[in-house]
Amino acid sequence: MKKISIPLTRLVPGLIIGPASWLGPYIVMNSLFLPSLIQKLDAPNKVSLVALFSTCGMIVAAISNMIAGAFSDKTKSKYGKRAPWIIGGSFIFMLSMIGASLASNISFLLITWMIGQAALNFIVAPMVAWIDFAPEDGKGVPLLLLMVV
Known part of the structure; x- marks a missing residue:
């Protein structure tokens, strides 16, 4: 099977826009959204609950990242290996964050939050695999950009 190669002029913008599109909301949800929800539901235990x-979240993310990577490597669809997982992960992430915003207790918030963490890694793992599409003579460029982003 022939290795697919995407020119850096197409790949690099995708590797900048892609991570920026999930990293921005991720930072906002962790630094503002989650503490605010916990404050609303159980203010006296806020610090321990955020921890x-x-x-x-880190445990779920680590496990789901490996699973998402394996699934996206094995996928064969008319939309490619990665796109179905990125789109599906985005949709589930959106639903889980809507669910989290409607949470009326800590248990439900934790469940929706963990689903969101897993879904987010079903976006991240396939997206990072795009680095494999770099031409052999430009492999270091996308890696360098991902380290910066």
């Missing part, structure tokens, strides 16, 4: 959510 709990962060710990659980």
